Amino acid sequence: MADWVKVATVEDVPPGTLKGVMANGTPVVLANVDGDVYALHDECSHEAYPLSDGELDGRDVVCIYHGARFDCATGRNKALPAVRPVKAYPVEIRDGEIYVDVGA
DSSP, rough: OEEEEHHHOOOOGTOOOOOOOOTTEEEEEEEEEETEEEEEEEOOOOSSSGGGGGGEEETEEEOOTTEEETTTOOEEEEEETTTTTTOOOOOOEEEEEEOOOOOO
């Protein structure tokens, strides 16, 4: 059963940006790629630094601390030093509000 949590509005995450939010106590980074919003666990799998401190490069979330890269849609690791993916969460947009299901 889905457990959708409102975490932000679309205006809070303009295209090309990242935003760190909390969803039921879980840190989440939202990424807006050309109007499509994605959600990943907001912790680099290389070291426990927030991905929301990083930047968005195309469809990649780039950790500012060591350069690890993750696909924002799947969480797949794409560059060292990260060798493990991060969890990706389902996202729904309802009337301009962003909902994330961290229980999925």
